[in-house]
Every structure is written in C-alpha cells, then in structure tokens.
Amino acid sequence: MATPENRRAHWRANLRILAILLSIWALVSFGAAVFFADQLDRIRFGGFKLGFWMGHQGAMLVFVGLITFYVWYMNRLDRKYDVHED
Secondary structure, eight states: OOOHHHHHHHHHHHHHHHHHHHHHHHIIIIIIIIITHHHHTTSEETTEEHHHHIIIIIHHHHHHHHHHHHHHHHHHHHHHTTOOOO
C-alpha cells in the first residue's frame, strides 16, 4: 500500500515527465511542422521535403513514440513508488 508521501512524490514525478513530453510535443508539432518548415524543406527525406514529411508522417511517429515512452516510464514509476496495480 502506498503511503501519502509516496503518492505525492509519484504525482510530482508524473507532472515533471508530462511537462517534458508536452514540451517535446509542442516543439515537434509547431516547431518542425510550422515554424521551421521552410528551413526543413531544404532537406529531402524519402524523396519529400523534410518540412512536409515532419508535418504529416514524422509528427505522428514522434507522438506514438512519446506515448510509448510515457507508458513504459509510468510503469517504472508506479513500481518505484509502490502505486502499481497487480
């Protein structure tokens, strides 16, 4: 059974990783796909301009990667703070 201190520490760690992952999400979705699209278009990836690719397929792959990482990380964090479900 998790103590109140463990639950608070778990929640703080959860908020910290959420802030990091949301920052990466914002950087990829707005930065690579919108703000830096013209600069990225100078680079070709798979025959397409990188700005176009990041705005369509690349951003989705990054989002799936972020979700996968979050699930893996939270399972570790749950066990560390003894708040996991059996």
